[in-house]
Amino acid sequence: MSPFDGDGVWLRCALHAHTTNSDGDLPPRHLVRHYESAGYDVLAITDHWVRTAEPSTKRILVIPSAELNAIAPTREHDAHVVALGLAVDPVLPENEFAPLEQVVAWVAENGGVPYLAHTYWSGLRTEQWWNCPGLVGVEVWNTACELEVGRGDASIHWDEALEHGRTVYALATDDSHRPGFDSGFAWTWVRAHEKTQEAVLEALRTGMFYGSTGPEIRSVAVSDGDVLVHCSPAASVTLYSGRCHGARANAGRLGYAGHSEILERDDRGLITSVRLSRPFKAPYGRVEVADDKGTKAWTNPLWTA
Ligand SMILES: [Zn+2]
Ligand SMILES: [Zn+2]
Incomplete structure (x- = not known):
């Protein structure tokens, strides 16, 4: 749940x-x-x-x-x-x-x-x-x-x-x-x-x-292969899932995509919908959303080993 x-x-x-x-x-x-x-x-x-x-x-x-x-x-x-x-x-x-x-x-x-x-x-x-x-x-x-x-x-x-x-x-x-x-x-x-x-x-x-401390997380859907997140406009959305694992989407000039795909942006280019790849056998997963002012939102673990 x-x-x-x-x-x-x-x-x-x-x-x-x-x-x-x-x-x-x-x-x-x-x-x-x-x-x-x-x-x-x-x-x-x-x-x-x-x-x-x-x-x-x-x-x-x-x-x-x-x-x-x-x-x-x-x-x-x-x-x-x-x-x-x-x-x-x-x-x-x-x-x-x-x-x-x-x-x-x-x-x-x-x-x-x-x-x-x-x-x-x-x-x-x-x-x-x-x-x-x-x-x-x-x-x-x-x-x-x-x-x-x-x-x-x-x-x-x-x-x-x-x-x-x-x-x-x-x-x-x-x-x-x-x-x-x-x-x-x-x-x-x-x-x-x-x-x-x-x-x-x-x-x-x-x-x-x-x-x-600011961002809103509107929905999170977890499947075997990925995690879909909808949120208020974000500078980054990160899936934490253990050492050397995880995924992150970054907005901004170069917008580095770490095992992720941005699905929607607002008119300033900030992320409002993103797909994060779920690493194979990751011991746990939690999502963190950061906005362009440095405030954050943290989901609880979406799964644990
Ligand atoms: Zn106290
Ligand atoms: Zn205290």
């Missing part, structure tokens, strides 16, 4: 954001208004060790969530786990944080969907988390980490886990602490049966979404 097949609504979701309940600038009700005005459909408030449960409004569904610390294997690294849809209040440990595996299991047992936040910012090695049972995914993009120190893009970590044979989904989030300055740059388009907390969490558990 892919979010591009079947029925359901597309919901623009902000899945990582802080309020004055931890280290954010706005009180919860103002953060809700902020994301509502910015055109989002869903907001998960993820304060550090606080489950913020602000009421939803007519326009925006608010999902009570939290961000928890954990110790990644080798004990040197503080890992942050976003607990989406957590049903109980977390309790900050008095001494040490628990190991990553325990935190992930606790989140899942208590109704939440666990995603590992900002792996590049945290300095985590992929092998510290790729075998963690119950971990649903990571953040491929975290705006705050990018704006602060340039470590927002964790796509290489994602590829390492996928190539290792681990099915991992990936969100694009703002991780906003200063709304207006570090918000509205990233979102996750969730394909849900309906706009309810249960349906959104189910889609997040099963990879029925894609992340974006």
